[in-house]
Amino acid sequence: MPDDRRLISDLTLARATVDRAAEYRGDEEWLRNRRIDPNSKVLQVTQGAVLVRGDSTLAFMDAPDVAPDVPLTFLGLENDVAYFSMAGLTDGDLLYTEGAFWSDLRAIGSTLSDRDAGLVVSAIALDNWSRTHVRCPQCGEPTLMAEAGWTRTCPADGTSHFPRTDPAIIVLVIDRQDRALLGRQSRWEPGWMSTLAGxxxxxxxxxxxxxxxxxxxxxxxxxxxETDIAYLGSQPWPFPNSLMLGYHAWTDDVDAVPDGDEIVELRWYSRDEMRQACESGDLLLPPQVSIARKLIERWYGSALPGNWGR
Ligand SMILES: [Zn+2]
Known part of the structure:
Protein backbone atom coordinates (compact mmCIF):
# COMPACT_ATOMS: atom_id res chain seq x y z
CA MET A 1 0.00 0.00 0.00
CA PRO A 2 1.54 3.40 -0.95
CA ASP A 3 2.24 5.85 1.85
CA ASP A 4 -0.55 8.38 2.18
CA ARG A 5 1.07 11.59 3.40
CA ARG A 6 -1.93 13.88 3.11
CA LEU A 7 -2.96 15.51 6.39
CA ILE A 8 -5.62 13.58 8.31
CA SER A 9 -8.84 15.55 7.88
CA ASP A 10 -11.14 13.91 10.44
CA LEU A 11 -9.35 14.47 13.74
CA THR A 12 -12.19 14.49 16.25
CA LEU A 13 -10.96 17.24 18.58
CA ALA A 14 -9.48 19.40 15.81
CA ARG A 15 -12.95 20.21 14.47
CA ALA A 16 -13.96 23.79 15.18
CA THR A 17 -16.25 26.12 13.30
CA VAL A 18 -16.71 29.02 15.72
CA ASP A 19 -14.98 32.32 14.89
CA ARG A 20 -12.79 33.07 17.93
CA ALA A 21 -13.38 36.79 17.27
CA ALA A 22 -10.37 37.74 19.41
CA GLU A 23 -10.91 41.42 18.60
CA TYR A 24 -13.79 41.49 21.13
CA ARG A 25 -11.87 39.99 24.06
CA GLY A 26 -10.83 43.43 25.29
CA ASP A 27 -14.08 45.22 24.40
CA GLU A 28 -15.82 45.49 27.81
CA GLU A 29 -18.93 47.21 26.47
CA TRP A 30 -19.46 44.65 23.71
CA LEU A 31 -18.96 41.80 26.21
CA ARG A 32 -21.41 43.37 28.70
CA ASN A 33 -24.06 43.66 25.98
CA ARG A 34 -23.55 40.07 24.90
CA ARG A 35 -23.92 38.85 28.49
CA ILE A 36 -27.44 40.28 28.68
CA ASP A 37 -28.36 39.11 25.17
CA PRO A 38 -30.82 36.19 25.48
CA ASN A 39 -29.27 34.57 22.38
CA SER A 40 -25.85 34.26 24.05
CA LYS A 41 -24.95 30.81 25.36
CA VAL A 42 -22.84 29.67 28.31
CA LEU A 43 -21.11 26.32 28.66
CA GLN A 44 -20.11 24.81 32.00
CA VAL A 45 -16.98 22.69 32.10
CA THR A 46 -14.97 21.38 34.99
CA GLN A 47 -11.87 19.21 35.21
CA GLY A 48 -12.11 17.72 31.72
CA ALA A 49 -15.88 17.17 31.83
CA VAL A 50 -18.71 19.03 30.14
CA LEU A 51 -22.43 19.34 30.86
CA VAL A 52 -24.45 17.49 28.19
CA ARG A 53 -27.95 16.19 27.53
CA GLY A 54 -28.98 12.62 26.71
CA ASP A 55 -28.89 13.30 22.96
CA SER A 56 -25.16 14.19 23.08
CA THR A 57 -25.76 17.91 22.70
CA LEU A 58 -24.23 20.47 25.02
CA ALA A 59 -26.41 21.73 27.87
CA PHE A 60 -25.95 25.46 27.35
CA MET A 61 -27.35 28.05 29.74
CA ASP A 62 -28.73 31.33 28.47
CA ALA A 63 -26.18 34.03 29.33
CA PRO A 64 -28.66 36.34 31.15
CA ASP A 65 -29.33 33.48 33.63
CA VAL A 66 -25.75 33.65 34.88
CA ALA A 67 -25.17 36.14 37.72
CA PRO A 68 -23.28 39.24 36.49
CA ASP A 69 -20.39 38.70 38.94
CA VAL A 70 -19.54 35.21 37.63
CA PRO A 71 -16.47 35.55 35.36
CA LEU A 72 -17.08 34.22 31.86
CA THR A 73 -14.62 33.29 29.14
CA PHE A 74 -15.55 34.41 25.62
CA LEU A 75 -15.09 31.47 23.24
CA GLY A 76 -16.33 33.00 19.99
CA LEU A 77 -19.17 33.77 17.61
CA GLU A 78 -21.23 31.73 15.20
CA ASN A 79 -24.25 33.03 13.27
CA ASP A 80 -24.10 36.10 15.51
CA VAL A 81 -24.55 33.97 18.65
CA ALA A 82 -21.86 34.60 21.29
CA TYR A 83 -20.56 31.56 23.17
CA PHE A 84 -19.03 31.76 26.64
CA SER A 85 -17.80 29.31 29.24
CA MET A 86 -17.35 29.43 32.98
CA ALA A 87 -13.75 28.65 33.88
CA GLY A 88 -11.96 27.78 37.09
CA LEU A 89 -15.14 27.17 39.09
CA THR A 90 -15.28 24.99 42.15
CA ASP A 91 -18.05 22.42 42.66
CA GLY A 92 -20.02 24.86 44.79
CA ASP A 93 -20.12 27.43 41.98
CA LEU A 94 -21.53 25.11 39.34
CA LEU A 95 -25.12 25.64 38.28
CA TYR A 96 -26.80 22.36 37.57
CA THR A 97 -29.15 22.38 34.62
CA GLU A 98 -32.19 20.15 34.81
CA GLY A 99 -31.89 16.96 32.75
CA ALA A 100 -28.18 17.49 32.09
CA PHE A 101 -25.22 15.42 33.29
CA TRP A 102 -21.43 15.60 33.27
CA SER A 103 -19.60 13.68 30.59
CA ASP A 104 -15.87 13.22 30.06
CA LEU A 105 -14.68 14.79 26.80
CA ARG A 106 -12.89 11.55 25.89
CA ALA A 107 -16.24 9.74 26.03
CA ILE A 108 -18.43 12.35 24.36
CA GLY A 109 -15.92 13.97 21.97
CA SER A 110 -16.64 11.92 18.86
CA THR A 111 -20.42 12.33 19.09
CA LEU A 112 -20.43 16.14 19.36
CA SER A 113 -21.03 18.38 16.36
CA ASP A 114 -18.06 20.22 14.82
CA ARG A 115 -19.14 23.47 16.48
CA ASP A 116 -19.58 21.90 19.91
CA ALA A 117 -16.35 19.90 19.75
CA GLY A 118 -14.40 23.09 19.08
CA LEU A 119 -16.15 24.99 21.88
CA VAL A 120 -15.60 22.26 24.45
CA VAL A 121 -11.92 21.70 23.67
CA SER A 122 -11.17 25.42 24.10
CA ALA A 123 -13.33 25.70 27.22
CA ILE A 124 -11.70 22.71 28.93
CA ALA A 125 -8.16 23.79 28.04
CA LEU A 126 -8.82 27.31 29.41
CA ASP A 127 -10.49 25.88 32.52
CA ASN A 128 -7.47 23.63 33.21
CA TRP A 129 -5.13 26.59 32.77
CA SER A 130 -7.16 29.07 34.87
CA ARG A 131 -7.53 26.75 37.82
CA THR A 132 -3.77 26.05 37.97
CA HIS A 133 -2.55 29.62 37.36
CA VAL A 134 -4.34 31.50 40.10
CA ARG A 135 -1.06 33.00 41.36
CA CYS A 136 1.62 35.02 39.61
CA PRO A 137 4.69 32.90 38.79
CA GLN A 138 6.93 35.95 39.34
CA CYS A 139 5.76 37.18 42.76
CA GLY A 140 3.06 34.80 44.03
CA GLU A 141 0.25 37.38 44.20
CA PRO A 142 -3.24 36.19 43.13
CA THR A 143 -3.77 36.89 39.41
CA LEU A 144 -6.88 38.43 37.85
CA MET A 145 -8.71 37.25 34.75
CA ALA A 146 -8.42 39.65 31.76
CA GLU A 147 -9.14 39.66 28.00
CA ALA A 148 -12.38 37.73 28.54
CA GLY A 149 -10.52 34.78 30.05
CA TRP A 150 -7.57 34.59 27.63
CA THR A 151 -5.06 36.34 29.89
CA ARG A 152 -4.34 36.54 33.62
CA THR A 153 -2.64 39.63 34.98
CA CYS A 154 -0.77 40.31 38.22
CA PRO A 155 -1.96 43.46 40.03
CA ALA A 156 1.32 43.66 42.01
CA ASP A 157 3.90 43.69 39.20
CA GLY A 158 1.73 44.19 36.11
CA THR A 159 2.84 41.02 34.32
CA SER A 160 0.48 39.24 31.92
CA HIS A 161 0.24 35.46 31.71
CA PHE A 162 -1.17 33.53 28.79
CA PRO A 163 -2.75 30.08 28.42
CA ARG A 164 -0.07 27.50 27.78
CA THR A 165 -0.12 24.63 25.34
CA ASP A 166 2.38 21.80 25.73
CA PRO A 167 3.40 20.21 22.41
CA ALA A 168 3.79 16.44 22.34
CA ILE A 169 4.67 14.15 19.46
CA ILE A 170 2.72 10.99 18.76
CA VAL A 171 4.02 8.56 16.18
CA LEU A 172 3.20 5.30 14.46
CA VAL A 173 6.55 3.63 13.70
CA ILE A 174 6.57 1.48 10.54
CA ASP A 175 9.29 -0.96 9.43
CA ARG A 176 10.50 -1.72 5.88
CA GLN A 177 8.10 -4.68 5.66
CA ASP A 178 5.28 -2.18 6.27
CA ARG A 179 4.49 -3.50 9.75
CA ALA A 180 3.36 -1.09 12.48
CA LEU A 181 4.76 -0.92 16.01
CA LEU A 182 2.41 -0.63 18.97
CA GLY A 183 3.34 -0.42 22.62
CA ARG A 184 1.68 -0.84 26.00
CA GLN A 185 2.24 1.64 28.78
CA SER A 186 2.91 0.22 32.23
CA ARG A 187 -0.37 1.60 33.61
CA TRP A 188 -2.52 -0.06 30.90
CA GLU A 189 -4.23 -3.47 31.11
CA PRO A 190 -2.73 -6.23 28.93
CA GLY A 191 -4.24 -6.02 25.42
CA TRP A 192 -4.39 -2.21 25.36
CA MET A 193 -1.82 -1.01 22.82
CA SER A 194 -1.17 2.30 21.10
CA THR A 195 1.35 4.44 19.25
CA LEU A 196 4.40 5.92 20.99
CA ALA A 197 4.24 9.48 22.30
CA GLY A 198 6.09 12.00 24.41
CA GLU A 226 13.85 13.19 4.62
CA THR A 227 11.11 10.76 3.63
CA ASP A 228 11.42 8.77 6.89
CA ILE A 229 9.19 11.16 8.87
CA ALA A 230 5.77 12.31 7.64
CA TYR A 231 3.72 14.90 9.54
CA LEU A 232 0.01 14.04 9.32
CA GLY A 233 -1.75 16.62 11.48
CA SER A 234 -2.35 17.85 15.00
CA GLN A 235 -5.17 17.98 17.49
CA PRO A 236 -5.59 19.64 20.87
CA TRP A 237 -5.70 17.18 23.77
CA PRO A 238 -6.76 19.23 26.79
CA PHE A 239 -5.80 16.66 29.47
CA PRO A 240 -4.65 19.06 30.72
CA ASN A 241 -3.07 21.29 28.02
CA SER A 242 -1.40 19.32 25.24
CA LEU A 243 -1.25 19.69 21.50
CA MET A 244 -0.57 16.32 19.87
CA LEU A 245 1.56 16.47 16.70
CA GLY A 246 0.91 13.29 14.72
CA TYR A 247 3.45 11.44 12.55
CA HIS A 248 4.27 8.27 10.71
CA ALA A 249 7.98 7.40 10.87
CA TRP A 250 9.96 4.62 9.19
CA THR A 251 12.85 2.55 10.54
CA ASP A 252 15.33 -0.11 9.37
CA ASP A 253 15.41 -1.56 12.90
CA VAL A 254 13.25 -4.52 13.82
CA ASP A 255 14.43 -5.30 17.36
CA ALA A 256 12.07 -3.22 19.47
CA VAL A 257 12.97 -3.29 23.16
CA PRO A 258 10.60 -1.68 25.67
CA ASP A 259 12.26 0.66 28.15
CA GLY A 260 10.54 -1.31 30.94
CA ASP A 261 9.55 1.89 32.67
CA GLU A 262 7.03 3.80 30.58
CA ILE A 263 6.58 1.03 27.96
CA VAL A 264 6.41 -2.60 29.08
CA GLU A 265 5.41 -4.36 25.86
CA LEU A 266 6.05 -3.73 22.15
CA ARG A 267 4.83 -5.60 19.12
CA TRP A 268 5.05 -5.33 15.34
CA TYR A 269 1.81 -5.98 13.46
CA SER A 270 1.21 -6.74 9.80
CA ARG A 271 -2.22 -5.61 8.59
CA ASP A 272 -3.58 -9.16 8.76
CA GLU A 273 -2.24 -9.62 12.27
CA MET A 274 -3.73 -6.37 13.45
CA ARG A 275 -7.15 -7.05 11.98
CA GLN A 276 -7.26 -10.55 13.48
CA ALA A 277 -6.10 -9.32 16.89
CA CYS A 278 -8.75 -6.57 16.87
CA GLU A 279 -11.48 -8.97 15.78
CA SER A 280 -10.59 -11.54 18.44
CA GLY A 281 -10.42 -8.89 21.16
CA ASP A 282 -6.76 -9.68 21.91
CA LEU A 283 -5.85 -6.13 20.86
CA LEU A 284 -7.76 -3.08 22.05
CA LEU A 285 -6.96 0.19 20.28
CA PRO A 286 -7.40 3.72 21.66
CA PRO A 287 -10.82 5.32 21.03
CA GLN A 288 -11.88 7.23 17.89
CA VAL A 289 -11.47 10.55 19.70
CA SER A 290 -7.67 10.06 19.83
CA ILE A 291 -5.14 10.97 17.14
CA ALA A 292 -3.42 7.62 17.90
CA ARG A 293 -6.43 5.78 16.47
CA LYS A 294 -6.38 7.90 13.31
CA LEU A 295 -2.64 7.33 12.81
CA ILE A 296 -3.16 3.55 13.09
CA GLU A 297 -6.17 3.52 10.75
CA ARG A 298 -4.38 5.71 8.20
CA TRP A 299 -1.63 3.05 8.00
CA TYR A 300 -4.16 0.19 8.01
CA GLY A 301 -6.20 1.79 5.22
CA SER A 302 -9.67 1.69 6.80
CA ALA A 303 -11.52 1.47 10.11
CA LEU A 304 -10.62 -1.24 12.62
CA PRO A 305 -12.92 -2.79 15.23
CA GLY A 306 -12.51 -2.53 18.99
CA ASN A 307 -11.90 0.22 21.54
CA TRP A 308 -10.40 0.60 24.95
CA GLY A 309 -13.20 0.21 27.48
CA ARG A 310 -15.08 3.43 26.65
ZN1 LIG B 1 3.23 39.25 40.16
Whole structure:
Protein backbone atom coordinates (compact mmCIF):
# COMPACT_ATOMS: atom_id res chain seq x y z
CA MET A 1 0.00 0.00 0.00
CA PRO A 2 1.54 3.40 -0.95
CA ASP A 3 2.24 5.85 1.85
CA ASP A 4 -0.55 8.38 2.18
CA ARG A 5 1.07 11.59 3.40
CA ARG A 6 -1.93 13.88 3.11
CA LEU A 7 -2.96 15.51 6.39
CA ILE A 8 -5.62 13.58 8.31
CA SER A 9 -8.84 15.55 7.88
CA ASP A 10 -11.14 13.91 10.44
CA LEU A 11 -9.35 14.47 13.74
CA THR A 12 -12.19 14.49 16.25
CA LEU A 13 -10.96 17.24 18.58
CA ALA A 14 -9.48 19.40 15.81
CA ARG A 15 -12.95 20.21 14.47
CA ALA A 16 -13.96 23.79 15.18
CA THR A 17 -16.25 26.12 13.30
CA VAL A 18 -16.71 29.02 15.72
CA ASP A 19 -14.98 32.32 14.89
CA ARG A 20 -12.79 33.07 17.93
CA ALA A 21 -13.38 36.79 17.27
CA ALA A 22 -10.37 37.74 19.41
CA GLU A 23 -10.91 41.42 18.60
CA TYR A 24 -13.79 41.49 21.13
CA ARG A 25 -11.87 39.99 24.06
CA GLY A 26 -10.83 43.43 25.29
CA ASP A 27 -14.08 45.22 24.40
CA GLU A 28 -15.82 45.49 27.81
CA GLU A 29 -18.93 47.21 26.47
CA TRP A 30 -19.46 44.65 23.71
CA LEU A 31 -18.96 41.80 26.21
CA ARG A 32 -21.41 43.37 28.70
CA ASN A 33 -24.06 43.66 25.98
CA ARG A 34 -23.55 40.07 24.90
CA ARG A 35 -23.92 38.85 28.49
CA ILE A 36 -27.44 40.28 28.68
CA ASP A 37 -28.36 39.11 25.17
CA PRO A 38 -30.82 36.19 25.48
CA ASN A 39 -29.27 34.57 22.38
CA SER A 40 -25.85 34.26 24.05
CA LYS A 41 -24.95 30.81 25.36
CA VAL A 42 -22.84 29.67 28.31
CA LEU A 43 -21.11 26.32 28.66
CA GLN A 44 -20.11 24.81 32.00
CA VAL A 45 -16.98 22.69 32.10
CA THR A 46 -14.97 21.38 34.99
CA GLN A 47 -11.87 19.21 35.21
CA GLY A 48 -12.11 17.72 31.72
CA ALA A 49 -15.88 17.17 31.83
CA VAL A 50 -18.71 19.03 30.14
CA LEU A 51 -22.43 19.34 30.86
CA VAL A 52 -24.45 17.49 28.19
CA ARG A 53 -27.95 16.19 27.53
CA GLY A 54 -28.98 12.62 26.71
CA ASP A 55 -28.89 13.30 22.96
CA SER A 56 -25.16 14.19 23.08
CA THR A 57 -25.76 17.91 22.70
CA LEU A 58 -24.23 20.47 25.02
CA ALA A 59 -26.41 21.73 27.87
CA PHE A 60 -25.95 25.46 27.35
CA MET A 61 -27.35 28.05 29.74
CA ASP A 62 -28.73 31.33 28.47
CA ALA A 63 -26.18 34.03 29.33
CA PRO A 64 -28.66 36.34 31.15
CA ASP A 65 -29.33 33.48 33.63
CA VAL A 66 -25.75 33.65 34.88
CA ALA A 67 -25.17 36.14 37.72
CA PRO A 68 -23.28 39.24 36.49
CA ASP A 69 -20.39 38.70 38.94
CA VAL A 70 -19.54 35.21 37.63
CA PRO A 71 -16.47 35.55 35.36
CA LEU A 72 -17.08 34.22 31.86
CA THR A 73 -14.62 33.29 29.14
CA PHE A 74 -15.55 34.41 25.62
CA LEU A 75 -15.09 31.47 23.24
CA GLY A 76 -16.33 33.00 19.99
CA LEU A 77 -19.17 33.77 17.61
CA GLU A 78 -21.23 31.73 15.20
CA ASN A 79 -24.25 33.03 13.27
CA ASP A 80 -24.10 36.10 15.51
CA VAL A 81 -24.55 33.97 18.65
CA ALA A 82 -21.86 34.60 21.29
CA TYR A 83 -20.56 31.56 23.17
CA PHE A 84 -19.03 31.76 26.64
CA SER A 85 -17.80 29.31 29.24
CA MET A 86 -17.35 29.43 32.98
CA ALA A 87 -13.75 28.65 33.88
CA GLY A 88 -11.96 27.78 37.09
CA LEU A 89 -15.14 27.17 39.09
CA THR A 90 -15.28 24.99 42.15
CA ASP A 91 -18.05 22.42 42.66
CA GLY A 92 -20.02 24.86 44.79
CA ASP A 93 -20.12 27.43 41.98
CA LEU A 94 -21.53 25.11 39.34
CA LEU A 95 -25.12 25.64 38.28
CA TYR A 96 -26.80 22.36 37.57
CA THR A 97 -29.15 22.38 34.62
CA GLU A 98 -32.19 20.15 34.81
CA GLY A 99 -31.89 16.96 32.75
CA ALA A 100 -28.18 17.49 32.09
CA PHE A 101 -25.22 15.42 33.29
CA TRP A 102 -21.43 15.60 33.27
CA SER A 103 -19.60 13.68 30.59
CA ASP A 104 -15.87 13.22 30.06
CA LEU A 105 -14.68 14.79 26.80
CA ARG A 106 -12.89 11.55 25.89
CA ALA A 107 -16.24 9.74 26.03
CA ILE A 108 -18.43 12.35 24.36
CA GLY A 109 -15.92 13.97 21.97
CA SER A 110 -16.64 11.92 18.86
CA THR A 111 -20.42 12.33 19.09
CA LEU A 112 -20.43 16.14 19.36
CA SER A 113 -21.03 18.38 16.36
CA ASP A 114 -18.06 20.22 14.82
CA ARG A 115 -19.14 23.47 16.48
CA ASP A 116 -19.58 21.90 19.91
CA ALA A 117 -16.35 19.90 19.75
CA GLY A 118 -14.40 23.09 19.08
CA LEU A 119 -16.15 24.99 21.88
CA VAL A 120 -15.60 22.26 24.45
CA VAL A 121 -11.92 21.70 23.67
CA SER A 122 -11.17 25.42 24.10
CA ALA A 123 -13.33 25.70 27.22
CA ILE A 124 -11.70 22.71 28.93
CA ALA A 125 -8.16 23.79 28.04
CA LEU A 126 -8.82 27.31 29.41
CA ASP A 127 -10.49 25.88 32.52
CA ASN A 128 -7.47 23.63 33.21
CA TRP A 129 -5.13 26.59 32.77
CA SER A 130 -7.16 29.07 34.87
CA ARG A 131 -7.53 26.75 37.82
CA THR A 132 -3.77 26.05 37.97
CA HIS A 133 -2.55 29.62 37.36
CA VAL A 134 -4.34 31.50 40.10
CA ARG A 135 -1.06 33.00 41.36
CA CYS A 136 1.62 35.02 39.61
CA PRO A 137 4.69 32.90 38.79
CA GLN A 138 6.93 35.95 39.34
CA CYS A 139 5.76 37.18 42.76
CA GLY A 140 3.06 34.80 44.03
CA GLU A 141 0.25 37.38 44.20
CA PRO A 142 -3.24 36.19 43.13
CA THR A 143 -3.77 36.89 39.41
CA LEU A 144 -6.88 38.43 37.85
CA MET A 145 -8.71 37.25 34.75
CA ALA A 146 -8.42 39.65 31.76
CA GLU A 147 -9.14 39.66 28.00
CA ALA A 148 -12.38 37.73 28.54
CA GLY A 149 -10.52 34.78 30.05
CA TRP A 150 -7.57 34.59 27.63
CA THR A 151 -5.06 36.34 29.89
CA ARG A 152 -4.34 36.54 33.62
CA THR A 153 -2.64 39.63 34.98
CA CYS A 154 -0.77 40.31 38.22
CA PRO A 155 -1.96 43.46 40.03
CA ALA A 156 1.32 43.66 42.01
CA ASP A 157 3.90 43.69 39.20
CA GLY A 158 1.73 44.19 36.11
CA THR A 159 2.84 41.02 34.32
CA SER A 160 0.48 39.24 31.92
CA HIS A 161 0.24 35.46 31.71
CA PHE A 162 -1.17 33.53 28.79
CA PRO A 163 -2.75 30.08 28.42
CA ARG A 164 -0.07 27.50 27.78
CA THR A 165 -0.12 24.63 25.34
CA ASP A 166 2.38 21.80 25.73
CA PRO A 167 3.40 20.21 22.41
CA ALA A 168 3.79 16.44 22.34
CA ILE A 169 4.67 14.15 19.46
CA ILE A 170 2.72 10.99 18.76
CA VAL A 171 4.02 8.56 16.18
CA LEU A 172 3.20 5.30 14.46
CA VAL A 173 6.55 3.63 13.70
CA ILE A 174 6.57 1.48 10.54
CA ASP A 175 9.29 -0.96 9.43
CA ARG A 176 10.50 -1.72 5.88
CA GLN A 177 8.10 -4.68 5.66
CA ASP A 178 5.28 -2.18 6.27
CA ARG A 179 4.49 -3.50 9.75
CA ALA A 180 3.36 -1.09 12.48
CA LEU A 181 4.76 -0.92 16.01
CA LEU A 182 2.41 -0.63 18.97
CA GLY A 183 3.34 -0.42 22.62
CA ARG A 184 1.68 -0.84 26.00
CA GLN A 185 2.24 1.64 28.78
CA SER A 186 2.91 0.22 32.23
CA ARG A 187 -0.37 1.60 33.61
CA TRP A 188 -2.52 -0.06 30.90
CA GLU A 189 -4.23 -3.47 31.11
CA PRO A 190 -2.73 -6.23 28.93
CA GLY A 191 -4.24 -6.02 25.42
CA TRP A 192 -4.39 -2.21 25.36
CA MET A 193 -1.82 -1.01 22.82
CA SER A 194 -1.17 2.30 21.10
CA THR A 195 1.35 4.44 19.25
CA LEU A 196 4.40 5.92 20.99
CA ALA A 197 4.24 9.48 22.30
CA GLY A 198 6.09 12.00 24.41
CA UNK A 199 6.46 15.67 25.21
CA UNK A 200 8.69 18.00 23.22
CA UNK A 201 11.36 19.26 25.62
CA UNK A 202 12.59 22.84 25.94
CA UNK A 203 14.81 23.82 23.04
CA UNK A 204 13.92 20.73 21.02
CA UNK A 205 12.30 20.45 17.59
CA UNK A 206 9.30 18.15 17.15
CA UNK A 207 11.32 15.89 14.83
CA UNK A 208 14.18 15.60 17.35
CA UNK A 209 11.66 14.79 20.09
CA UNK A 210 10.16 12.08 17.89
CA UNK A 211 13.56 10.44 17.26
CA UNK A 212 14.49 10.70 20.96
CA UNK A 213 11.21 9.29 22.27
CA UNK A 214 11.20 6.34 19.87
CA UNK A 215 14.81 5.51 20.78
CA UNK A 216 14.15 5.88 24.53
CA UNK A 217 10.90 3.95 24.66
CA UNK A 218 11.55 1.26 22.03
CA UNK A 219 15.30 1.21 21.26
CA UNK A 220 14.43 1.95 17.61
CA UNK A 221 16.27 4.43 15.38
CA UNK A 222 14.13 6.28 12.86
CA UNK A 223 15.72 6.39 9.37
CA UNK A 224 17.82 9.38 8.39
CA UNK A 225 16.17 10.19 5.04
CA GLU A 226 13.85 13.19 4.62
CA THR A 227 11.11 10.76 3.63
CA ASP A 228 11.42 8.77 6.89
CA ILE A 229 9.19 11.16 8.87
CA ALA A 230 5.77 12.31 7.64
CA TYR A 231 3.72 14.90 9.54
CA LEU A 232 0.01 14.04 9.32
CA GLY A 233 -1.75 16.62 11.48
CA SER A 234 -2.35 17.85 15.00
CA GLN A 235 -5.17 17.98 17.49
CA PRO A 236 -5.59 19.64 20.87
CA TRP A 237 -5.70 17.18 23.77
CA PRO A 238 -6.76 19.23 26.79
CA PHE A 239 -5.80 16.66 29.47
CA PRO A 240 -4.65 19.06 30.72
CA ASN A 241 -3.07 21.29 28.02
CA SER A 242 -1.40 19.32 25.24
CA LEU A 243 -1.25 19.69 21.50
CA MET A 244 -0.57 16.32 19.87
CA LEU A 245 1.56 16.47 16.70
CA GLY A 246 0.91 13.29 14.72
CA TYR A 247 3.45 11.44 12.55
CA HIS A 248 4.27 8.27 10.71
CA ALA A 249 7.98 7.40 10.87
CA TRP A 250 9.96 4.62 9.19
CA THR A 251 12.85 2.55 10.54
CA ASP A 252 15.33 -0.11 9.37
CA ASP A 253 15.41 -1.56 12.90
CA VAL A 254 13.25 -4.52 13.82
CA ASP A 255 14.43 -5.30 17.36
CA ALA A 256 12.07 -3.22 19.47
CA VAL A 257 12.97 -3.29 23.16
CA PRO A 258 10.60 -1.68 25.67
CA ASP A 259 12.26 0.66 28.15
CA GLY A 260 10.54 -1.31 30.94
CA ASP A 261 9.55 1.89 32.67
CA GLU A 262 7.03 3.80 30.58
CA ILE A 263 6.58 1.03 27.96
CA VAL A 264 6.41 -2.60 29.08
CA GLU A 265 5.41 -4.36 25.86
CA LEU A 266 6.05 -3.73 22.15
CA ARG A 267 4.83 -5.60 19.12
CA TRP A 268 5.05 -5.33 15.34
CA TYR A 269 1.81 -5.98 13.46
CA SER A 270 1.21 -6.74 9.80
CA ARG A 271 -2.22 -5.61 8.59
CA ASP A 272 -3.58 -9.16 8.76
CA GLU A 273 -2.24 -9.62 12.27
CA MET A 274 -3.73 -6.37 13.45
CA ARG A 275 -7.15 -7.05 11.98
CA GLN A 276 -7.26 -10.55 13.48
CA ALA A 277 -6.10 -9.32 16.89
CA CYS A 278 -8.75 -6.57 16.87
CA GLU A 279 -11.48 -8.97 15.78
CA SER A 280 -10.59 -11.54 18.44
CA GLY A 281 -10.42 -8.89 21.16
CA ASP A 282 -6.76 -9.68 21.91
CA LEU A 283 -5.85 -6.13 20.86
CA LEU A 284 -7.76 -3.08 22.05
CA LEU A 285 -6.96 0.19 20.28
CA PRO A 286 -7.40 3.72 21.66
CA PRO A 287 -10.82 5.32 21.03
CA GLN A 288 -11.88 7.23 17.89
CA VAL A 289 -11.47 10.55 19.70
CA SER A 290 -7.67 10.06 19.83
CA ILE A 291 -5.14 10.97 17.14
CA ALA A 292 -3.42 7.62 17.90
CA ARG A 293 -6.43 5.78 16.47
CA LYS A 294 -6.38 7.90 13.31
CA LEU A 295 -2.64 7.33 12.81
CA ILE A 296 -3.16 3.55 13.09
CA GLU A 297 -6.17 3.52 10.75
CA ARG A 298 -4.38 5.71 8.20
CA TRP A 299 -1.63 3.05 8.00
CA TYR A 300 -4.16 0.19 8.01
CA GLY A 301 -6.20 1.79 5.22
CA SER A 302 -9.67 1.69 6.80
CA ALA A 303 -11.52 1.47 10.11
CA LEU A 304 -10.62 -1.24 12.62
CA PRO A 305 -12.92 -2.79 15.23
CA GLY A 306 -12.51 -2.53 18.99
CA ASN A 307 -11.90 0.22 21.54
CA TRP A 308 -10.40 0.60 24.95
CA GLY A 309 -13.20 0.21 27.48
CA ARG A 310 -15.08 3.43 26.65
ZN1 LIG B 1 3.23 39.25 40.16
Missing amino acids: FVESGESAEAALRREVLEEAGIRIGGE
